[in-house]
Amino acid sequence: MCLGVPGRVIAVDGMIATVDFWGVKKQVRLDVIDEPVTPGDYVLNHVGYAIRRIPPEDIGETLALYDELLAGKSGADLMADDVRGELAASVTASASPRPAND
């Protein structure tokens, strides 16, 4: 539950970013990130929220770990399952309209 997943920002609309996770577009909230985010940036996402803009020079290494994790079989690999759970958290964000008092 603490792993977080990296993704590339495609578009930003107020507090919601459209993020590309391994070719799949999903939406995450930007309420808790501490830097301005623009398309092309990579962000670390946790339970539907971007929590950190990943410095550009570190992206290669960060993505490689997750590439390998996602290759793991479902049900056989706890880390792979946690990563899938994180992705599922972002799927929901995309299905959600904006919260009431936004």
Place this chain on the structure above:
Amino acid sequence: MTDSWSTTEMRFRDPARARALAARLAEVVEGAGRKISVMHVCGSHEQAIAKYGLRASFPKQLEVIMGPGCPVCVTDLPEVDEAVALARAGVRIATYGDMLKVPGTSMSLADAQTEGAKVDIVYSVMQAVELAKSTTDEIVFFASGFETTAVATAAVIVQGVPKNFSVLSAHKYIPPVMEIVAEMPGATVEGFLAAGHAATITGSAIFERFAARHHKPVVVAGFEPLDILAGLVALVELVVAGNATAINAYPRCVSRDGNKVAQALLWKVFRATGGRWRGIAHVPSGNLRLRDEYADVDARRRFTIDMQSLWDMAPPALVAQCVCGDIMAGIASPSACNLFGKACTPETPVGACMVSSEGTCRIWHQYGGHPDLVRIGRAV
């Protein structure tokens, strides 16, 4: 070796670097000429160590213990009882999947569900809010997780939630429990590997003060095998040199000051109060509870929670034999538990450490456990 091992063989993207790091680790530990114990405080570290078979590459004289790094595992019995009591009273509970099977005093949420209670699994707090919008039922989000996850709960509350939505917070804050573990009598731990992603929020500076106070070094490390090996090399070097400082070995995700926006949100919504962490101790400032300003979304204030009926039922006898607490305090390992892999399995967990994907017992069960790894020798 068993089949489970073949799926977890070490696959490093850069075997040469892994070998060099493992050799350096061996060299530093050998140079010390004594046993060195360090602790990591992160379930994902334990997952990576087990998944990639890293323990087999550690020098014999180095002991890497898992501390209280699994938020689900440290959720205390009464906290689970509160959720179970609400569920049995007809309130609909939404919670992260890991919380479903965590045993309470007499039953888990999964047991309550079998009895007819409504329990929904969500991956994010936003999903729970969506659920509330789609129904007139009262929805209580049973919130677990460390600061990284608590920040999401805080953000949702600040955004505003539907009237039928409230939060039962079992969120925990890591830095205070490290104080407890560092001072535990009988603890031999000489240094800490801190969790990368929780530190994304708190920053690494908080560990500089910790290191100075306890005269024990801290290294913030990431989750990939090379991150962990590099973090351990740095940590053991500091231990051997007697240098009680904190190093950030994970700058790609952690800054010195952390995420200040996230910290502001966290403390706007939550206050840190003392409370028990399952099996470990009472941890001053270790529990995150909603501030008075958010009383209207606090399930503890919205509902009268009757846990007595649960406590009147006889507690399951097996739970008394669970040594989860000692495991998380770093003074026992799953192999010390008679129930491990027998009466206690992921399908029929007796303790929380067998439930969560970040629990030591679950991880050892999944990846073939620690003792076996020694037999396959130095794989790196």
